[in-house]
Amino acid sequence: MKTEDRNNNAPCIRIAVLGDVGVGKSALTVRFLTRRFIGEYRSDTDLLYRQSIVINNILFDVEVVDITGETRDRRLPVEQVEWSDACVLVYSITDRRSFNYSLQVLQQLTQAARPTALLANKADLEHLRQVQQEEGRRAAARAGCAFYEVSVAEDSGDLYAAFESLLREIRLAQPKAARKFSVSKMLGTLKAGRAASAANVNSVRCVPAGAGGSVVVCRGADLHHRRRALRRRQTFSATASL
Ligand code: GDP
Numbered sequence: 189m190k191t192e193d194r195n196n197n198a199p200c201i202r203i204a205v206l207g208d209v210g211v212g213k214s215a216l217t218v219r220f221l222t223r224r225f226i227g228e229y230r231s232d233t234d235l236l237y238r239q240s241i242v243i244n245n246i247l248f249d250v251e252v253v254d255i256t257g258e259t260r261d262r263r264l265p266v267e268q269v270e271w272s273d274a275c276v277l278v279y280s281i282t283d284r285r286s287f288n289y290s291l292q293v294l295q296q297l298t299q300a301a302r303p304t305a306l307l308a309n310k311a312d313l314e315h316l317r318q319v320q321q322e323e324g325r326r327a328a329a330r331a332g333c334a335f336y337e338v339s340v341a342e343d344s345g346d347l348y349a350a351f352e353s354l355l356r357e358i359r360l361a362q363p364k365a366a367r368k369f370s371v372s373k374m375l376g377t378l379k380a381g382r383a384a385s386a387a388n389v390n391s392v393r394c395v396p397a398g399a400g401g402s403v404v405v406c407r408g409a410d411l412h413h414r415r416r417a418l419r420r421r422q423t424f425s426a427t428a429s430l
């Protein structure tokens with residue numbers, strides 16, 4: 189795990205969302221971080237989302253990169269994968285081509301030893317199904333990664349389970365010092381409303397802490413060259429609020 193001194197020393201967890209065009213990566217990212225579903229997204233560049241999340245009483249800064257551009261030429265977005273602690277790989281059950289693409293990427297992620305969850309999205313479109321659930325399950329089992337069939341549109345709980353399993357996996361591998369980070373100390377420094385909101389959800393395993401988050405435009409090279417990425421984040425810090 190990459191630790192960063194940004195939110196009162198809260199450890200930082202980085203997740204890359206990968207998959208073919210149109211499978212629901214942007215919808216999934218926004219759903220996970222905001223619990224909302226926005227039907228249409230228009231973006232020609234990767235977006236880096238940042239949100240504070242409480243996992244088992246511990247506050248983390250979670251960064252999620254929603255990859256757009258690189259997937260068009262069907263190459264693995266190496267910079268984003270190298271930057272990440274874990275990957276969420278998405279295909280659509282209505283699009284066999286996207287499943288084939290995910291198989292190709294899965295192989296590369298396995299070689300790169302990245303913790304991965306394979307997500308079969310658009311489970312609400314059963315009548316358009318081209319990929320059987322068993323095919324996805326078998327591919328994930330072969331790669332030794334978690335598998336979930338989800339509907340981002342219908343807010344199926346398994347999509348949160350996918351992120352949670354990855355976050356827990358990363359957290360288990362984190363250094364001891366970070367594990368001792370106290371969320372109660374952190375919450376004491378927050379404004380009352382936000383602290384109350386986080387406290388209410390502490391019994392849940394993995395939840396956003398307060399409503400605040402941010403999103404910036406961020407290409408792979410920006411992630412790779414750390415200083416440049418940070419400068420861009422400051423510049424874009426008020427671009428949008430989740
Ligand atoms: P991306 O290119 O992988 O980022 O895909 P988007 O997030 O832009 O989604 C592509 C399209 O699929 C959009 O029209 C979304 O509204 C739609 N979509 C995403 N998730 C679902 C889902 O679970 N069910 C259905 N029916 N449509 C979805």
Ligand code: MG
Nearest residue numbers: 213214229256
């Ligand atoms: Mg997208």
